Amino acid sequence: MSMATTPTPTTTASGPTAEQHGIKKHSDGGWGVVPIQTRSERFHSTNVEDFPAITGREATWKYTPVARITELTSSELDGSPYDVTTTDTAGVTIEWVGRDDARVGKAGAPEERASANAWTSFEKALVVSVTGEDDKEFTLTRSELGQGARGAHTIIEAAPFSRATVILQNTGAAHLTENLEILVGESAALTVVTVQEWDDDALHVATHFASVGRDAFLKHIAITLGGGLVRLNPAAHLVGSGSDTELLGAYFADAGQHLEQQVYVFHDAPHTRSRVTYKGALQGVGARTVWVGDVLIGPKAVGTDTYEQNRNLVLTDGARADSVPNLEIETGDILGAGHASATGRFDDEQLFYLQSRGITEDEARRLVVRGFLAEIVQKIGSPALQERLTDAIEAELTALEPSTSAGAETAGPREN
Template sequence: MTTAETSTADTTETAAGAARTDPGAAPRRERSAVPVQTRSGRPTSFDPDAFGMPTGREVNWKLSDVQRLAPLFVDEATETGEAQAIAYDVAAIEAAGYLVPSKGHDAPVRGEIFVPEDVTAALAWKHGEDALHIRIPEGETVDEPLVVRLVGQGADRHGQAHVVIEAQPGSVATVVLEHTGSAAYAQNVEIIVRDGARLTVVAVHEWEDDAVHAAAHQAVVGARAYLKHVVVSFGGGVVRVNPSMRLAGEGSSGDMLGLAFADAGQHLESQVYMHHEGVATKGDVLYKGALQGKGARTVWIGDVLIGHGATGTDSYEKNQNLVLTDGTRADSIPNLEIETGDIAGAGHASATGRFDDEQLFYLQARGIPEEQARRLVVVGFLMEIVQRIGIPALEERLAADIEAEIARGAGLAPASRAGA
């Protein structure tokens, strides 16, 4: 694997004894003429200045809406008090005893596995001094989803935050991050699934149309542990989520699922990374998108790395996009790196297109009107992701959201063959 740019920093020991990067250390950056092409080769740093201002020419920004994301590149502190960008509702989680104090950058657990990969994540680390830390105690099963409600207080409000979700050994839980309202909001989510734990994390983005949101989700999964990570994006002007999962422990497994429905003028983006590191790990990546209206755009970049020691790995990634009208754009780029020949299986797939005429003909031939037939095809296409979430109340709500999105675009002309 060729690496064009790297950074190093001093390390200290955390309370748990794991190596941790010192946020105050200045990184050493070595450059070459060869651009970074692989996700594993990208530079990392806690220092925002190490990344510079994105121009849209960088490999990790070239498909992003850099112009609208620009407010998140500004090195300024999170607004507080009456001018705060996000109002948090975690009262139920705190009352249940799952919220633990996390003050300052050196708080226990924080930064144990998280290292920023771009300037927005580095700024969120720098200015999100205190973290929201949810911890599931060892061996405990939490039956009801733990819901964090994040409500944007206005498009002119600028905020950053760091969230830690920690599942102790043998625990079982589901955490939902719900985003509504409007703000310019940069967010880091650090997910740690200890040995034998089973965790589901769902991020739902139902922002207003003028919201700008960039999030970096980084997860590590221990031995015989499992993580289901789901990203659902329906609202927001620009929503850019970069989820990564490291299957570090022997026998660890994970599912990375995503659903995006882009309307006119929306830019919904996910840059997904699954790193198989441990022996006999299993991973599945499935993201689906639907687009309607002029200027609607989705971006999906899926990177899978099967490391040298990840023998016996079974991995698959797929992205599918359904184009509902002309004037939309869906970018889909799957990448697969394999560094060992001893694997159970690995593959990837990508498909973007308009309605299947045969499906529509089949439904219409049975007396179903064309408009209803189109609705059934879209619902059936997207519900595969919804039904894998595993939270009945949320699944019902998202199904209604899909119906509302379809109704919103009912008056738009369907995509032509040329537009597909």
């Protein structure tokens, strides 16, 4: 299915026009294009051919080592169905559906080439349907995707008034680009937890589109511990009055690992609320994390309450964290909006306090990092998964060499 749209950077159906902003096209170089000023005006299409080849100079790709994922952005992909393992949970069903299913494309459409390549390539979409007002937990595991370049499409649909926690567990080998659509019906309460524990050489590029209905609540939690290059971009569209979302993330990058998150929240209805909190730790030469947070408060979103923050703890020399929060406001009638970003090393006072009570420096550092990331892990709501992830983070920390924790390379703004 191809749903290409023609770029119209100077005007949108519901957004402000170039004339309102007072912006004009470039006069030098023969350019006839007005730069896109608003996040919602980005070009989007489900056809990969509508996007030019990626150079790495594009705003959305400038932090990503694009040469490592060329097979996912420029090559043909295997879009066939694959094996999954699921728990048997009352009120949750799964099925493979064709590209013409009415739910495909309801939550959003690709804004960049990797996402469009996955959309162009998938043969069938995997749909997880949630019904019933009782709390329930469902786990879907993917562990046998293999080394071949693959494109995939998944849809999670929560019926009105339903309640559930859906856990997407990713392990093993993978060279994967995919789209996940999340449809949260009226007054539903859905938690989606995606856990990346891929093999060390895995490649994973994903866009998660969420549409949150009237008085509905979505909690989206991304935990990334494994994979050579993982780029996960959640985008939440608050389309119903009173809709609410929390986008949370925790990540731990080791030497040579690139972990990237570009988060987008679009407040497009009145009296909506969002909270974005991502926390990461880095250790080892070449460990790299990227977090870009975009929040757009549209002209209809009166009464919006939003806050986004990113915190990074750099444990050793040779690691780098980039952190870029952005906020756009197109109405003056809001409850509140803010953002913050901080990247730093261990708090010496915390370490001194712990050591003064007989705790060794090595153990003190592990306790600090464990507590730093626990804020996110403890919000999952699944005791078994929380315990397992806490153990996985502890295993990551056993490789930390105290003697190499003296400095760090950081980029991005400090506290705002």
